[in-house]
Amino acid sequence: MLGIDPGLTRCGVGVVDVAPDRSAVLVHVGVVRSDPDAPIEERLAIIARGLRAVVDAHEPDVVAVERVFAQHNRATVMGTAQASGIALLVAGERGLAAATHTPSEVKAAITGYGNADKRQVQTMVARVLRLEELPKPADAADALALALCHAWRGAPAQAAASGPLTPAQRAWADAERLARR
Amino acid sequence: MLGIDPGLTRCGVGVVDVAPDRSAVLVHVGVVRSDPDAPIEERLAIIARGLRAVVDAHEPDVVAVERVFAQHNRATVMGTAQASGIALLVAGERGLAAATHTPSEVKAAITGYGNADKRQVQTMVARVLRLEELPKPADAADALALALCHAWRGAPAQAAASGPLTPAQRAWADAERLARR
Numbered sequence: 001m002l003g004i005d006p007g008l009t010r011c012g013v014g015v016v017d018v019a020p021d022r023s024a025v026l027v028h029v030g031v032v033r034s035d036p037d038a039p040i041e042e043r044l045a046i047i048a049r050g051l052r053a054v055v056d057a058h059e060p061d062v063v064a065v066e067r068v069f070a071q072h073n074r075a076t077v078m079g080t081a082q083a084s085g086i087a088l089l090v091a092g093e094r095g096l097a098a099a100t101h102t103p104s105e106v107k108a109a110i111t112g113y114g115n116a117d118k119r120q121v122q123t124m125v126a127r128v129l130r131l132e133e134l135p136k137p138a139d140a141a142d143a144l145a146l147a148l149c150h151a152w153r154g155a156p157a158q159a160a161a162s163g164p165l166t167p168a169q170r171a172w173a174d175a176e177r178l179a180r181r
Numbered sequence: 182m183l184g185i186d187p188g189l190t191r192c193g194v195g196v197v198d199v200a201p202d203r204s205a206v207l208v209h210v211g212v213v214r215s216d217p218d219a220p221i222e223e224r225l226a227i228i229a230r231g232l233r234a235v236v237d238a239h240e241p242d243v244v245a246v247e248r249v250f251a252q253h254n255r256a257t258v259m260g261t262a263q264a265s266g267i268a269l270l271v272a273g274e275r276g277l278a279a280a281t282h283t284p285s286e287v288k289a290a291i292t293g294y295g296n297a298d299k300r301q302v303q304t305m306v307a308r309v310l311r312l313e314e315l316p317k318p319a320d321a322a323d324a325l326a327l328a329l330c331h332a333w334r335g336a337p338a339q340a341a342a343s344g345p346l347t348p349a350q351r352a353w354a355d356a357e358r359l360a361r362r
Binding site: 039040041042043044045048063068069077078081082083084085086088089091092093096097098100 | 220221222223224225226229244249250258259262263264265266267269270272273274277278279281
């Protein structure tokens with residue numbers, strides 16, 4: 001599962017391998033950058049090249065991209081929308097299915113509620129993936145959160161009564177409690 | 182000069198050959214379409230393929246793309262922004278310079294004032310390019326207008342006093358008068 005947090009200056013990318021029991025392993029995390037002083041057409045070409053390199057290296061089944069809204073951050077929203085178009089294009093050109101999720105959907109999927117702050121999301125992502133540090137920069141963490149959100153979406157809930165929790169489920173349950181504080 | 186009026190369902194493309202005296206010849210006009218029922222990643226890939234085909238067939242020096250604003254047509258603006266990102270990407274990947282112009286800039290360049298309606302722009306484009314009919318659909322006409330706008334931008338003004346008008350200059354002067362009525 002490849003998650004992409006679209007942006008012109010920093011485009012976060014995160015690849016996770018998610019098991020049916022919702023446990024997940026970090027495969028790749030990074031940021032595709034483009035120079036803010038470069039012409040827009042060159043920036044988009046650099047982003048496309050960087051995203052294609054990630055797709056070709058990790059061969060995801062699905063690409064999840066953050067949905068961009070017109071009403072947020074007017075000054076940069078058009079650039080973000082263009083970068084999201086490039087992310088979706090790269091998926092389409094490789095014959096991969098793509099999905100978009102809103103920031104609220106991602107926060108709800110990861111922390112249990114849609115108004116979680118960035119640090120709570122990062123903390124949860126780090127726990128679920130058993131990372132020793134919070135994934136940085138925030139764009140990279142958001143990309144991992146997107147990938148997890150999409151992988152978990154529609155997955156059957158893991159009832160605690162169905163058996164002992166796996167380590168990943170325990171981390172998840174702990175993290176959910178933490179995030180709800 | 183290639184002009185692109187970005188859109189997901191209809192992406193207008195127009196290629197014109199513009200002489201230093203501002204006279205212009207139509208090289209190609211058309212629309213790249215994508216199925217509104219197809220997934221967004223496939224639609225963007227279809228648009229990219231269609232635009233690349235136009236670039237490869239006509240080898241423009243510059244690509245002019247209409248600038249998209251967040252405040253207009255909220256429901257479709259994100260798709261239009263994504264399509265504009267694809268248009269700019271195609272230019273960047275081919276090493277072509279790209280430029281963006283606002284609808285007002287295009288109208289002002291073509292008709293002499295920024296609040297001209299679509300039909301006035303189409304009429305002017307048809308006159309300048311000596312077309313027997315108005316270019317259709319509107320997206321294709323807008324793409325031609327964009328290409329002309331960019332080609333004419335910064336071109337030295339043709340003072341009537343500097344000599345007899347060429348046929349193209351006469352058509353232009355006639356059309357400007359018509360558009361100002």
